[in-house]
Amino acid sequence: MRSVVIAGASLAGFSAAQALRKRGFDGTITVVGEEAHLPYQRPPLSKQFLCGEWDRSRLGLRIADGLKLEWLLDARAAALDPQRREVVLADGRRLPFDGLVVATGARARRPGWWVELGGVFTLRTVDDAQALRAHLASGGRKVVIVGAGFIGSEAAASLRSLGHDVTLVDIDPVPMHRVLGEDLGRACLRLHESHGVHPLFGAAVDAIVGSTSVEGVRLRDGRVIEADCVIVGVGAVPNVEWLRGSGLVLDDGVVCDSTCAALGAERVVAAGDVASWTHPHYGQLRIEHWENAIAQGDAAAATLLAAPGAGRPYAPVPFFWSDQYGCKLQLVGSPRRGDAMRVVEGAMDERRFVAVFERDSQLTGVFLFNSVHRVAAYRQTVAAAWAGLTAGAEA
Numbered sequence: 001m002r003s004v005v006i007a008g009a010s011l012a013g014f015s016a017a018q019a020l021r022k023r024g025f026d027g028t029i030t031v032v033g034e035e036a037h038l039p040y041q042r043p044p045l046s047k048q049f050l051c052g053e054w055d056r057s058r059l060g061l062r063i064a065d066g067l068k069l070e071w072l073l074d075a076r077a078a079a080l081d082p083q084r085r086e087v088v089l090a091d092g093r094r095l096p097f098d099g100l101v102v103a104t105g106a107r108a109r110r111p112g113w114w115v116e117l118g119g120v121f122t123l124r125t126v127d128d129a130q131a132l133r134a135h136l137a138s139g140g141r142k143v144v145i146v147g148a149g150f151i152g153s154e155a156a157a158s159l160r161s162l163g164h165d166v167t168l169v170d171i172d173p174v175p176m177h178r179v180l181g182e183d184l185g186r187a188c189l190r191l192h193e194s195h196g197v198h199p200l201f202g203a204a205v206d207a208i209v210g211s212t213s214v215e216g217v218r219l220r221d222g223r224v225i226e227a228d229c230v231i232v233g234v235g236a237v238p239n240v241e242w243l244r245g246s247g248l249v250l251d252d253g254v255v256c257d258s259t260c261a262a263l264g265a266e267r268v269v270a271a272g273d274v275a276s277w278t279h280p281h282y283g284q285l286r287i288e289h290w291e292n293a294i295a296q297g298d299a300a301a302a303t304l305l306a307a308p309g310a311g312r313p314y315a316p317v318p319f320f321w322s323d324q325y326g327c328k329l330q331l332v333g334s335p336r337r338g339d340a341m342r343v344v345e346g347a348m349d350e351r352r353f354v355a356v357f358e359r360d361s362q363l364t365g366v367f368l369f370n371s372v373h374r375v376a377a378y379r380q381t382v383a384a385a386w387a388g389l390t391a392g393a394e395a
């Protein structure tokens, strides 16, 4: 293999590039990125950068000398030609490859009622965050945040720290409901309330109201919540459209086997938010988190360099963190809706606790609230629980 093209110049793509070099690949690596920027960190966009604690210069990822990467930025991969093994760019250029890493990530979901209007934002890219910061700069904004997942919740915390008036709206009964469930979500709700957020849960948004700039958000029950800034944080959509018709299997991401090899083509792998792979423990899984993008970039690179069919299964213990109001929230594993939850250390009211999720008496995940010192141990516990299950299944 002499040439690798990496589509997507962000965390997973850059991690794959680094891993290829670390593993001795000395052919050409071309990294194609739709954004005009070299890879940067997204997590601070809703945290330190939004608060103004960090400036733009702190966001960039460190790119070591000597990696010999060819960057094609501000360039969109528009198609994959599987016969000629070429990535076709939107401007018509064709990039032949021996190996391809798909790392085109995800974009902010725009619901049916989305409108392009002054004061309406999503928060996915540094350009989004810079535009939002500029809009907020005059201070004293009346902000409605639609979606109380982790990005919406973090944005609420950051904007309260800047003194803006914040209403947090979600169709679910509590924040982060889909990941954490009702009881832990209620603890998150109390956190928002104690910092002066106006909560509006179980409320469906119907429309954004305004003529030249946003004036409010209309709910399905007819109420209009006044706003001069609206942030829509209702999930992300994997960027796979450019691969339609390429023969790759697409289904909520690029479908891969357990080694991150894409189904439907030779020597094509996927990593990060765009990859849906067969996790040996959880089955088909797509993870939209920082640590996975790094680790899966590495795993995908290893598979690309291995002999066909000789890649190793990628089986991480899923992990993410979120920072809200100075509190650290961490989730280990991948609990599913309906798993039983119980607090095993500390207490929710003390805002320092650990809760475990179980299904059929098996540990599926651990949630840590302001308990950073315990996370390493619980990661081992979850991994050991799987190992026990696997051993049990094999006996």
Ligand SMILES: Cc1cc2nc3c(=O)[nH]c(=O)nc-3n(C[C@H](O)[C@H](O)[C@H](O)COP(=O)(O)OP(=O)(O)OC[C@H]3O[C@@H](n4cnc5c(N)ncnc54)[C@H](O)[C@@H]3O)c2cc1C
Binding pocket: 007, 008, 009, 010, 011, 012, 013, 032, 033, 034, 035, 041, 042, 043, 044, 045, 046, 075, 076, 077, 078, 103, 104, 105, 106, 107, 123, 124, 125, 151, 239, 242, 271, 272, 273, 274, 287, 288, 289, 290, 291, 293, 319, 320, 321, 322, 323
């Ligand atoms: C505001 C925010 C806060 C976050 N906070 C946390 C956190 O606290 N903890 C955590 O674990 N995770 C967090 N995340 C998630 C984490 O940042 C992502 O999981 C990670 O960025 C995924 O990396 P990726 O490289 O797979 O995808 P992305 O970062 O989405 O990068 C994909 C890149 O591909 C480019 N691209 C797309 N289509 C094409 C194309 N056709 N051609 C060329 N390029 C293309 C995109 O422009 C983009 O630059 C946060 C994300 C956001 C947005």
